[in-house]
Amino acid sequence: DTSTDQGSTAQAAAPQTSSSGQAVVNYALQFVGNPYVWGGTSLTNGCDCSGFVQQVYANFGIGLSRTTYTQANEGVAVSYDEMQPGDVINYGGHTAIYIGNNQIVHAANENLGIIVQSNPAFEPIVTIRRFV
Numbered sequence: 001d002t003s004t005d006q007g008s009t010a011q012a013a014a015p016q017t018s019s020s021g022q023a024v025v026n027y028a029l030q031f032v033g034n035p036y037v038w039g040g041t042s043l044t045n046g047c048d049c050s051g052f053v054q055q056v057y058a059n060f061g062i063g064l065s066r067t068t069y070t071q072a073n074e075g076v077a078v079s080y081d082e083m084q085p086g087d088v089i090n091y092g093g094h095t096a097i098y099i100g101n102n103q104i105v106h107a108a109n110e111n112l113g114i115i116v117q118s119n120p121a122f123e124p125i126v127t128i129r130r131f132v
Contacts, residue, residue: 021086021132025099028056034114036107041066049095052107052114053088056097062131068095075129083120087130091123098128 030043037046043055050068057064064071072090083089085100096106098120107114 021084021130024056024060024086024132025097025105027059028052028097028105029099029116031056031114032105032116036110036113038110047107047114049107053095053097057131060132064131068093071095072127072129075131078128078130080121080125080128083128084130086132087128089120089125090127090129092126094123096120 031052034044035046036048038048039051040046040048041051041055043052047055050066050071053071054064054066064074068090071088072092072095075088078084078087083098085098087098089096089098089104094106096104096117099105099116102120103116103118104120105114105116108117
């Protein structure tokens, strides 16, 4: 461990200028606790799972389509073993962003809203896509 390591939870981090996977994760985590709204695309007022992924990536100038089913065909496919923070996991009818340490961030449902959850394979994975 180095003395300059601030950890991944530093609140006063400088704004991200890179479109790295970790920058995507850091941006996405700001919205944890916000509401799930079916069909929504607002990271603050409410979004659904694919709206969440679409709007997080839009912040980095990466245009994704609007639905889980079309997002599953975009980007570059990677295997579960190759998965890195920022990769998008598609479950068929749901989607999430892998954040590392066996965790995902996603707009889960109307009861939970946007959450961090352990076990990326909590549902059968259809495909994992990389956009950065």
